[in-house]
Amino acid sequence: RNILHLIVQPSGIIGVRRGPSQDVRQFRPEDIEGLWRQEVAANPNLIAEVKTHPDSDYRLTLDVLDALKSAGAERISLQSLEN
Numbered sequence: 001r002n003i004l005h006l007i008v009q010p011s012g013i014i015g016v017r018r019g020p021s022q023d024v025r026q027f028r029p030e031d032i033e034g035l036w037r038q039e040v041a042a043n044p045n046l047i048a049e050v051k052t053h054p055d056s057d058y059r060l061t062l063d064v065l066d067a068l069k070s071a072g073a074e075r076i077s078l079q080s081l082e083n
Helices: 029-042 058-070
Strands: 003-008 014-018 025-027 047-052 076-080
Touching (some): 003 029, 025 029, 047 058
Parallel strands (some): 003 047
Antiparallel strands (some): 014 025
């Protein structure tokens, strides 16, 4: 409930799902800052969990992390997805 999962895909799309939900929405990296601001306004205890697919471009992960930082995210978890 307090976790926003951000999955960096090789296609350049960021899959986003909330808490235990399996419903994944798709965003572009440039949309993440606004998304985070909206989500954290609704839940100040939110944690960003960034999972990176091994085949994704490293720059995409940096773009997501930069967007979260610009949006004031203070709690971020970074993980690599298993193949």
